Amino acid sequence: MDILVTGGAGFIGGHLAESFAREGHDVTALDNLDPYYDIGIKKQNIDLGRLAAQEQRESATGLSETNSAGKADSETFEYDETEHPEPDVGSYEFVEGDVRNAELVTELVTNADVVYHQAAQAGVRTSVNQPRKPNDINVDGTLNVLDAARESDTERVVLASSSSVYGKPEYLPYDEDHPTTPVSPYGVSKLAAEQYARVYNEVYGLPTVSLRYFTVYGPRMRPNMAISNFVSRCLDGKPPVIYGDGKQTRDFTYIDDIVGVNQQLLRDDAADGEVMNVGSTDNIDIRTLAEVIRDELAPSLEIEYTDAREGEAAHTHANIEKANSLLGYEPSTDIRDGVSKFIDWYQQNREWYEPLVLQS
Ligand code: NAD
Numbered sequence: 001m002d003i004l005v006t007g008g009a010g011f012i013g014g015h016l017a018e019s020f021a022r023e024g025h026d027v028t029a030l031d032n033l034d035p036y037y038d039i040g041i042k043k044q045n046i047d048l049g050r051l052a053a054q055e056q057r058e059s060a061t062g063l064s065e066t067n068s069a070g071k072a073d074s075e076t077f078e079y080d081e082t083e084h085p086e087p088d089v090g091s092y093e094f095v096e097g098d099v100r101n102a103e104l105v106t107e108l109v110t111n112a113d114v115v116y117h118q119a120a121q122a123g124v125r126t127s128v129n130q131p132r133k134p135n136d137i138n139v140d141g142t143l144n145v146l147d148a149a150r151e152s153d154t155e156r157v158v159l160a161s162s163s164s165v166y167g168k169p170e171y172l173p174y175d176e177d178h179p180t181t182p183v184s185p186y187g188v189s190k191l192a193a194e195q196y197a198r199v200y201n202e203v204y205g206l207p208t209v210s211l212r213y214f215t216v217y218g219p220r221m222r223p224n225m226a227i228s229n230f231v232s233r234c235l236d237g238k239p240p241v242i243y244g245d246g247k248q249t250r251d252f253t254y255i256d257d258i259v260g261v262n263q264q265l266l267r268d269d270a271a272d273g274e275v276m277n278v279g280s281t282d283n284i285d286i287r288t289l290a291e292v293i294r295d296e297l298a299p300s301l302e303i304e305y306t307d308a309r310e311g312e313a314a315h316t317h318a319n320i321e322k323a324n325s326l327l328g329y330e331p332s333t334d335i336r337d338g339v340s341k342f343i344d345w346y347q348q349n350r351e352w353y354e355p356l357v358l359q360s
Pocket of ligand 1: 006007008009010011012013030031032033034035042097098099100117118119120121122123137141160161162163212213214215216217222
């Protein structure tokens with residue numbers, strides 16, 4: 001299939017593009033390489049997408065050579081295409097460009113069967129300092145994608161939304177009927193984007209699915225997040241520093257679970273028109289997270305605390321029954337396994353990744 005991943009050089013988009021390329025799809029990754037965190041990670045993501053497509057091509061071509069050699073060697077051999085279908089040979093193309101560029105977005109969306117819209121000004125903190133930016137990118141950019149898709153034969157648009165749409169919890173865990181009163185400009189922009197997706201589904205019949213992600217982590221994650229920061233400090237012999245009292249809770253969701261549900265949506269229409277939580281089942285407070293990392297890397301360090309930051313929700317916790325009943329979604333990596341996998345990856349990639357964490 002032809003798949004467009006906007007924000008395809010970012011953390012989640014990079015993993016999605018790589019996984020689709022590895023499966024032999026034709027992937028286009030659109031990204032403007034926004035420098036709000038170091039673009040070294042984005043370049044890695046692009047390289048890994050290219051590599052995945054190349055490896056897939058090599059293994060598919062190897063198979064195809066065996067088939068045609070068999071055909072040439074035997075005069076009586078009759079090639080049966082149903083028995084030996086042409087191998088899927090995928091591709092990966094990176095396009096440097098902006099989702100606010102309607103003309104470019106229209107061209108790319110028109111060529112795609114399915115669109116995974118990840119491009120965004122991600123993160124709450126930046127939005128508190130620059131409140132207009134998430135509106136420009138996350139709302140106008142999304143409208144460009146949806147509008148192009150309604151004019152073409154797009155089979156599905158899958159939108160990356162966020163638990164930030166909920167804001168102050170009236171009850172936990174949040175189900176999708178929980179009131180949405182975001183407490184940051186970022187949350188407002190994500191809510192507006194998914195409302196547009198719903199309206200484009202209801203009014204124009206465009207199949208859209210909005211996935212509300214809950215704090216995604218894993219290899220190549222944005223370097224300005226708590227997990228990468230705690231790991232970096234502990235490896236450096238410095239105590240992890242927590243903003244606030246550490247009682248804030250999060251559903252940390254491992255990247256492989258996010259990739260899995262997105263892969264399923266390539267062909268599964270059970271969630272069309274829906275918005276749903278995609279979180280993990282083990283909710284954890286930030287203090288415990290810091291302790292898990294500290295205990296693994298530097299047990300003698302005392303955790304430190306500093307002032308809480310504006311715009312961050314005190315608690316996020318996902319009820320994932322809807323994603324489970326519609327898509328059979330079940331997160332498979334718990335926080336301890338995920339943190340341990342991330343630490344392994346961090347240590348193998350420390351040379352290039354750590355400087356990015358330190359400067360973020
Ligand atoms: P990310 O910042 O790594 O990825 C976003 C990508 O979008 C970046 O590569 C950036 O360069 C690109 N981008 C930004 N503005 C653009 C523009 N105008 N045109 C084209 N590309 C642009 O963030 P991520 O963590 O991979 O998040 C991916 C999506 O998931 C975002 O929509 C984010 O809001 C959402 N999300 C992420 C999390 C999380 O915990 N990581 C949680 C909830 C929601």
